[in-house]
Amino acid sequence: MNAVVTVARKEVRDALNSTWLLLYAVMFTALALGLSYLGERNLGSLGFENFSRTTASLLNLCLLLAPLVALALSSGAIAGERDRGTLTFLLAQPLERWELLLGKYAGLAASIGLATAAGFGVAGSLIALQSSAMDAGTYILFLGLVLALIVVMTGLGLVVSVVSESRVQALGMAMLIWFVAAFFFDLVLIGMVSTTSLGGGGLLLALLANPIEIVRVLAIIRLEPDLQILGPFGSYLMERVGTTGATVILSTALLAWIAVPVGIAAWLFEARED
Amino acid sequence: MNAMPDDKPRPMLRVQSLQRSYGKRVVLRDVTFDAAAGSVIALLGSNGAGKTTALKCILGVISFGGEIEVDGCSVKKDGKEARKRIGYVPQLPALAEGDTCQQALEFIADLKGAPRAGITPALELVNLAQERDARIGQLSGGMRQRLAVAAAVLGGPPVLLLDEPTASLDIDSKREFQQLILRLRDEGKTIILSTHFFEHLEELADRVLILHDGRVAFDGTTDDLAATSRSKRLVVNLNGHSPSETAAVLERAGIDRSRIQPVAMGWEDIVLATQQTEEDAQ
Numbered sequence: 001m002n003a004v005v006t007v008a009r010k011e012v013r014d015a016l017n018s019t020w021l022l023l024y025a026v027m028f029t030a031l032a033l034g035l036s037y038l039g040e041r042n043l044g045s046l047g048f049e050n051f052s053r054t055t056a057s058l059l060n061l062c063l064l065l066a067p068l069v070a071l072a073l074s075s076g077a078i079a080g081e082r083d084r085g086t087l088t089f090l091l092a093q094p095l096e097r098w099e100l101l102l103g104k105y106a107g108l109a110a111s112i113g114l115a116t117a118a119g120f121g122v123a124g125s126l127i128a129l130q131s132s133a134m135d136a137g138t139y140i141l142f143l144g145l146v147l148a149l150i151v152v153m154t155g156l157g158l159v160v161s162v163v164s165e166s167r168v169q170a171l172g173m174a175m176l177i178w179f180v181a182a183f184f185f186d187l188v189l190i191g192m193v194s195t196t197s198l199g200g201g202g203l204l205l206a207l208l209a210n211p212i213e214i215v216r217v218l219a220i221i222r223l224e225p226d227l228q229i230l231g232p233f234g235s236y237l238m239e240r241v242g243t244t245g246a247t248v249i250l251s252t253a254l255l256a257w258i259a260v261p262v263g264i265a266a267w268l269f270e271a272r273e274d
Numbered sequence: 275m276n277a278m279p280d281d282k283p284r285p286m287l288r289v290q291s292l293q294r295s296y297g298k299r300v301v302l303r304d305v306t307f308d309a310a311a312g313s314v315i316a317l318l319g320s321n322g323a324g325k326t327t328a329l330k331c332i333l334g335v336i337s338f339g340g341e342i343e344v345d346g347c348s349v350k351k352d353g354k355e356a357r358k359r360i361g362y363v364p365q366l367p368a369l370a371e372g373d374t375c376q377q378a379l380e381f382i383a384d385l386k387g388a389p390r391a392g393i394t395p396a397l398e399l400v401n402l403a404q405e406r407d408a409r410i411g412q413l414s415g416g417m418r419q420r421l422a423v424a425a426a427v428l429g430g431p432p433v434l435l436l437d438e439p440t441a442s443l444d445i446d447s448k449r450e451f452q453q454l455i456l457r458l459r460d461e462g463k464t465i466i467l468s469t470h471f472f473e474h475l476e477e478l479a480d481r482v483l484i485l486h487d488g489r490v491a492f493d494g495t496t497d498d499l500a501a502t503s504r505s506k507r508l509v510v511n512l513n514g515h516s517p518s519e520t521a522a523v524l525e526r527a528g529i530d531r532s533r534i535q536p537v538a539m540g541w542e543d544i545v546l547a548t549q550q551t552e553e554d555a556q
């Protein structure tokens with residue numbers, strides 16, 4: 001396990017020195033503050049919005065930006081080493097393949113999570129100073145959900161990184177996954193719901209097949225369980241099993257999305273011969 | 275050192291019937307050799323001969339047929355334990371350019387579970403103590419390869435695998451690196467040196483192993499290698515005779531013209547001649 005910690009520490013150190021992560025943190029903070037400020041202006045009130053409204057505004061931003069950064073950075077974890085010809089050197093050290101993979105996974109997820117939390121923290125503190133109506137608990141819960149989504153996407157990025165022959169190929173595949181999960185998936189499924197008789201089971205499976213959708217529905221359930229906002233998948237779930245049932249099902253699915261990709265990545269990496 | 279029942283010292287590295295293929299392409303066929311403690315073996319052969327693949331097998335990075343033991347530890351059964359006994363220097367520098375020498379060596383020491391106290395002696399060994407806080411990206415190619423050696427010796431592994439470490443170096447750096455190899459040999463390291471370059475071969479290597487087409491084409495000392503080649507070649511002192519006239523006489527005696535060449539015999543020629551002999555034999 002020492003090797004895992006060593007590799008993870010190195011990943012965090014490299015990430016903290018990386019311009020990409022810094023840019024992400026700055027951009028994230030700026031957008032969070034901007035969204036809140038614009039929301040306030042639209043309502044014609046003074047100061048920033050309260051936490052709940054800001055959190056709702058942040059939802060779409062997070063569901064786009066966090067998976068994008070997690071997939072992009074983690075897709076280079078193994079493929080980048082392979083590209084630079086340094087993978088054999090790392091594997092020549094006394095560590096197992098799974099230890100290298102797990103170390104990179106933990107280090108990357110921690111780095112991206114840290115940058116996101118920093119962005120959230122700065123934005124949250126500024127909003128708290130301006131706002132009278134506080135809902136810090138919801139804000140923190142939402143941050144937890146976004147961090148979980150980052151962990152999921154880091155795992156998916158690792159799978160891509162393990163199977164790709166080059167950094168460019170890995171990045172291409174990662175962007176495809178992001179596009180499908182963030183945009184294409186919703187469009188196609190909404191189309192299917194309206195044109196075919198997708199049953200209840202089908203709706204549930206469709207929801208659970210997309211981690212971004214899981215986090216979106218979970219967040220809305222906790223924020224404001226409005227059937228209009230929840231969409232067809234979330235509405236179906238809420239009607240059938242209620243808030244608690246839906247939370248349990250979606251949280252379990254999210255945990256599975258965390259564990260399964262990294263397990264697959266480790267298995268594939270063991271089988272590879274670099 | 276442990277001894278076998280017949281009191282023969284156990285080899286530090288034992289490679290037995292090593293086989294490896296990539297798809298249908300056989301890269302290593304029944305390669306067998308061993309290395310005594312404190313010896314330097316030069317692993318020679320042209321590109322694609324299987325040198326790097328053999329080193330990857332010894333490291334347990336890729337799967338293989340046969341058996342490999344490093345200091346009595348089976349690479350197949352416990353690759354991680356075997357790798358603790360090996361220091362590896364790749365052909366191209368592999369340490370992160372953004373790190374300082376100290377940071378890079380701390381990372382490798384931690385990976386090996388070796389004490390960080392070993393970093394200073396390792397830097398001194400490779401004459402890089404002054405560059406401890408320099409970024410690796412600012413070092414010359416020769417310095418980076420010496421730093422790779424410092425990383426390799428952390429934790430005191432008895433075996434060092436050097437994969438064409440001087441391939442990208444200029445002549446001065448190459449010579450400096452060769453001196454470093456001699457220092458490591460004097461410290462008792464068992465060194466497997468994969469290389470294309472044959473300058474100072476007799477000075478560096480106790481034994482030469484030539485891989486050709488995935489097989490061991492030659493295994494012996496540099497003297498053995500030179501003797502093998504001498505028995506197949508005749509060096510004629512022309513003593514004023516015209517080379518073309520001499521060649522014509524030899525041709526009339528049935529020797530093919532293409533086999534008569536004015537060649538200064540360096541190690542490279544000798545090794546290539548040995549490979550040719552192996553091909554002829556097949």
